[in-house]
Amino acid sequence: EADIYQTPRYLVIGTGKKITLECSQTMGHDKMYWYQQDPGMELHLIHYSYGVNSTEKGDLSSESTVSRIRTEHFPLTLESARPSHTSQYLCASSDAQGNEQFFGPGTRLTVL
């Protein structure tokens, strides 16, 4: 079944740790996105990719980095987590036209 997956769903980690949030999609989509969402707040685009080896920064500045080595995989990495990184991170994908984005279930990150 075509879908978009995120792991882990929940992560609690200490300050200074390196973390990678995984996002994979089996929809054959070219475009992928990462959004950051604080509780009860709107979504802010932090990274996007138009395809393999393409990555761009979004509207909201983020200390995280992304990579796109495979079409289906778009991981997000924080080299040194801080409490200010505590948030929900949502991954999405869309086809080449990008008119409809499909979202994963999200990763809720808490940095102590």
Next chain:
Amino acid sequence: AQSVTQLGSHVSVSEGALVLLRCNYSSSVPPYLFWYVQYPNQGLQLLLKYTTGATLVKGINGFEAEFKKSETSFHLTKPSAHMSDAAEYFCAVSPNNNAGNMLTFGGGTRLMVKP
């Protein structure tokens, strides 16, 4: 630049009552318009979208929205609220140019349904 305004961060209705969630946009050209729903601890699910054609769009779960160009609005309605409709609703826009469109989201409206 585009922007989206959702009037009312919280809306409370009784079960069976009309649901009306407001969305206004600012764009130099008529954009593509979307409504997404987010249940607790989940990602966003598309309710409906307007790209071209009929301005009244029907979506899932009995929701519909009407694109009104003159009012730059895309309000979401449902005739009769169910308890299961309680969730966060986001209006979003993207440029009408089929060129790697980015979504701009509104601030969201939390819908509460009272028994």
